[in-house]
Amino acid sequence: MLILIFLNFAYSQTLKCANDNLSEYFSIGGTIIICMHFIDQTTLKSQRLAFQVSVDTYSAINAQSAYQTFKSSQNISLQIQANKATFTSSAVPYILNNTSIFSLFSIVVTMDNGNVTDLVWDNGCWEGSENCYKYVTGVYQDQNNYMNSTNCGLSNSTSCDPKIYVSFIGTDSSGNYLESAGMRISRFQQYSIGQMYSSAKGVFTSYT
Secondary structure, three states: OOOOEEEOOOOHHHOOOOOOOOOOOOOOOOEEEEEEEEEEOOOOOEEEEEEEEEOOOOEEEEOOOHHHHHOOOOOEEEEEEEOOOOOOOOOEEEEEOOOEEOOEEEEEEEEEOOEEEEEEEOOOOOOOOOEEEEEEEOOEEEEEEEEEHHHOOOOOOOOOOOEEEEEEEEEOOOOOEEOHHHHOHHHHOOOOHHHHHHHHHHHHHHOO
């Protein structure tokens, strides 16, 4: 069972994902901890969810019931952190102005000889029937689809919970090349990307 952990920190550089005694060098098939940090832009307080992910496996993680936790908030941003690395990804919007909900994301974990060196968002407006929002994250321009909160469904609906695809690029601790980033949605723009986006969202319907 995943539990939201309250963190009384104001700045992203103080966010923490895992204990300091964990290894920072990973091989293909090994386990790495990926954390979602939810930051309230009004209070600057945050909560986190931690997931175990297999290195170089294209993985889907789902923050179940997160929308029910944060739906009364005005603006909630999302940052990703890996294992005990002190840095995080850039912040991207999850809830914007209490009405716009971003529910599907893609993050690429970059490794150099098994050490995490970067966490880069690879989002996009893949579904033409949904609204598109463009923003700047760090030094990069990014964009993502969003839905109106009125479409979030009943109180037990998970349609507005954040869902993240995790992929890897670079080399593991043995120098082997990581290949799962080649499976991320943006790599298939020449195909029916809208259909792939809809299918991707559907993967999480029965995710546990």
